[in-house]
Amino acid sequence: MTGQAAGTIWSSAHPPAAGTVLAWQLRDVAELPAVRAQVRAELAGAATSDLLDRLVLALDEMASNALRHGGGDVRATLSSTGEGYLVEVSDRAAQAPPTPAVGRDPSLGGLGLYLIAELASQHGWYTGDGAKHVWALLPG
Numbered sequence: 001m002t003g004q005a006a007g008t009i010w011s012s013a014h015p016p017a018a019g020t021v022l023a024w025q026l027r028d029v030a031e032l033p034a035v036r037a038q039v040r041a042e043l044a045g046a047a048t049s050d051l052l053d054r055l056v057l058a059l060d061e062m063a064s065n066a067l068r069h070g071g072g073d074v075r076a077t078l079s080s081t082g083e084g085y086l087v088e089v090s091d092r093a094a095q096a097p098p099t100p101a102v103g104r105d106p107s108l109g110g111l112g113l114y115l116i117a118e119l120a121s122q123h124g125w126y127t128g129d130g131a132k133h134v135w136a137l138l139p140g
Contacts, residue, residue: 010098010113013124015135018079018086026074029067032060039078051085051140054119058087058136061112065098066091070132081137084121088135094127098134 022042024035036056043052059076066074070091079086100113117123120136127133 010100010117010134011124012097012126013122014126015086015088015124015133016081016122016137018081020077020079021085022078024063024076026063026067026076029064032063035063035076036060047085047140051138054138055085055087058116058119058138059089061116062087062089062134062136065089065112066093066134069093069096073131075131080140084140085138086135087138088133090131090133092131094130094132096132098125098132 022038024031026032026035036059039056039059040052043055047055055078059078063074063076066076066089071093073092074089075091076087076089079088098113100117101111116136119138121139123136125132125134
């Protein structure tokens with residue numbers, strides 16, 4: 001993982017158009033195991049095991065970041081673009097862009113945004129309706 005794909009700040013951009021496959025309203029990281037299981041069950045047969053692993057990892061990282069740092073009202077969606085899957089998570093920290101850790105010892109964490117950027121063909125964030133929306137497009 002080089003970190004170069006993420007840069008120091010994710011670009012402000014809207015995601016490509018996509019049709020929602022699954023959606024969640026999240027309140028606690030303890031809900032994430034059920035979310036991971038639901039993604040695997042819903043996409044079994046429609047996605048390779050490698051793609052499922054990447055989707056689950058990206059969704060888990062983005063949702064856990066929002067739940068820990070996002071100021072509440074966390075919503076997550078998994079959508080299909082026809083060419084891949086869009087993972088989008090929103091929270092109420094509209095004033096705080098997603099900022100990858102810089103100069104931090106990797107053992108202290110904070111590398112999730114770099115990891116997501118490496119997995120994604122596109123990634124970004126935008127604000128709307130008082131929320132921050134962070135998204136990543138994973139090629140299928």
